[in-house]
Amino acid sequence: MAGTDEIIGELLDVAARRLAAYGYLLTGSQHAGEELVQAAIVKVFVRRRRIPNAQAAEGYVRAAMRSVHIDRMRREKVWRRIAPGQVAREDVPDHANRIATADALGNALSTLSPRQRTAVVLRYFDDLTVAGVAAEMQLADGTVKRYLSEALDRLAVVVGSEAFEIEYVAVVDRESRS
């Protein structure tokens, strides 16, 4: 079996673009996305596990990216309460983002809160169910639905509501409940 450095190299050869895109979609920032990819790779490979090839590693890394990203959001919330002075109040400008958000979808995504954005990516990019998104984000289903509803209202202006048609069909058949 290939060594860790070889697999990491192969992973970056074949999947860097996909992982970078995923990191960008989750974080809304190229730099933060890159950092997320690296953090996830380190997290996966620090634990000595059997990862036979780059293809398998990509799955591990994507899952780790999701959990690291969500943990960071939760950690920020906690830390702001523990010691707000320890958390920067404003982001440092990410100039690359200005280019990235030049298109309409990018602009619309940039208006979402981090949680809304994450919910949208998990729901529509990772194709998780609402329950799956809720489990990943450690939120109630209703909260995720609210995030998605609010986010889709904004995104629908850009991509059209038909893209989210599935979200508007009845989730619960009222007749069958009685």
Added chain:
Amino acid sequence: MNFHDELSRHGADAAGESARRLGTAEVRAQLDARVRRGRRARTLGGAGVVASVALVAVGVWAVAPTPNDEQEPTGIHDIARAGPYSYEASADSRRGDPEVKLRGDAAVMCGDTVDLTSGVTVHDSEGFERSVRLGAELTTLGETTDATPPATPVPLDPNKPDGLTTGWDPLQPRWSVQLSGDVGSFELVTLLMDGQTVAGMAAGTSGSSNVTGRIWASGGAPIPRIGQCDDSLDALSAEPGDPMETLLVAQYWGASTSTNEDTTLLATIVIDPALPPNAGASLPVFKENNAFSEGSMNGPQDGVNPDLMKASQDIQDRFACGVPWNLEAGYYPRDGYAGPMPEYTGSLAPTAQNAEETTTVGEFGNPPVLDASAGDLAVRTSLVAFDDGFYDTFVLAWVQDGVIVGNQRVSMAAVQFVGDSDTTSLSTARGGDSSAPGIGWAPLSAPGACANGQGPDFPEDGDYQLHIVHEYGTADAFVDDKLVTTSNGAPGVDVDRVEFRSGDAYTQVVDPAGGPWTVHVIGLTTPVTLDDPAKLIAPDGDVHQAFVMERAVPGCSALADIRADGFPHNDAAQYQATLAGVTGSLTGQLWMGDTVATLAAGEDPWYLGRDAWLVADGVSPGKANPHVEWTSVDGSWVLAEGGRDPLEAAECAYLDPRISVSGAVFLVIDGVDPAYYNDPSTDFFALPEELQTWIYLGHTAPTS
């Protein structure tokens, strides 16, 4: 159009350059090194001790808060110390163009090559006049916060015992920073340098002010790690870079008389930890002090005056719980001081709450107000005027039998210049009146509440005297130069009458004039009995009586238990909420899945999609406060029983539902209406996510 594909396209387009960077040999080498370091750290188990030249080095995990074991072990880092440093612009300061910019299109970013000169560089002639200053010391996270990592970290999510915990590492390196200037705004970042290349960067703090006057800021600036470029929080949670390879960079902007632009870059200050300290003594480290978090300072913005912090800590120590009270009313000038004394043009006496309406900045003589509305005890004093002085410190001290049995530092802020005098008032960081900067409420602790947990146990009912101690003086950043200490009872200070309540205590003050105030404390040690539950008002169409209360703690009948204790109480914040489409039939069928409310298509009120519950006075049998959820039905939204209940503890079991309900019925919704929360007339001591809104639906229909 397929949204998944749209997202894929957008992500790929946006991240093309990122993919290229990730594929470079440099990133691969860094990743390999981090993996090796992490594996080594796992092997060592975090207990290693490492020596390094000229540095004390202790092995630690650097995660905050920490997952139990899933998180990447973040390696071993050194505890590096440097400084203290202090730089202030003066007529002798170097003048030149900025070597780096922290804002704008040319703002520094990772990969940039910069050559920074330590110290002050003034870029506009105004920069010489604005007293811009940066003090810093390289220390640890634990020393820049009063928060304490728990001895036994617990998972943030009880359902994920291996997930994120409340633990964090106090030994993580950290810049302790103090920054000030008569400027409009400032920005502070920590750059991690690889030679002259920016290898990482983390935002420290930033601020701006619409009020002419000095800005202060103090706190911790994180140490970035290699490759970290804009996620400042990540510095709390991962192995930072070498703190000795960082540069602390602050820039200051403000109006320039030459350019007449308020965004003129005035000066840059760079601190390099490789240089020897240039300040004589350690900085008075600012800490996020939980004990006084409600009373933290308000300058013209959210910054903190370091001088005030130091003086506050000093006076706090001298009037600590357990210390005999021996300060008679009067003035106590420092030896040799012959300058002006503080001149109290107003009363320091508490009085009725309606005085609040007459208090405006610059208007002297308004008495303080003890607030009965917010659930916590709160105080607002009169304005105080004095002719000189740079800092104020106030302590409220409860005294019984000649001994201090409660103390509280109350923050002050110089909020406006009026003629030749500063105007100062008690103020708080939260709940201030936006139309009157600096005027707000400070929570008033009950007797027995002592700073940092020191002092006696919770006191018995009895009589307590409440004293105010005021100190003011001039100071520079690191030299305490106290001028005058004043105890209440000084000329002009008198006493009126006050009554106030808190959620779990009732106190009354009936006092003679002339202070100090005698406070008869009643009911502090008796069990909480709510003799004043809210009078419920039947809904009027869509308009419902609503209460905002603290979010319930998970349990098997968390909300029903709160109701059984007599809440909502009259002390809870109340308002009239509009809740459309509520069913008119309040029976047990609601507990069985009947529709609680329906929203027509297109409606999007604040509560749509939030977690919600039903609560009634009597429920038998079944789940007392079932969770209800919003579901979409043909475009409209329906609220009915269902969904995962985040307030339900894991061990709960319920009887089969054959539910009948009686008494008052409430719909409890997670959170609070943003419009109500942000209304200037409200003053919450909690974040919106820490609150729940109880909406009174009415009494149950008679059971047939």
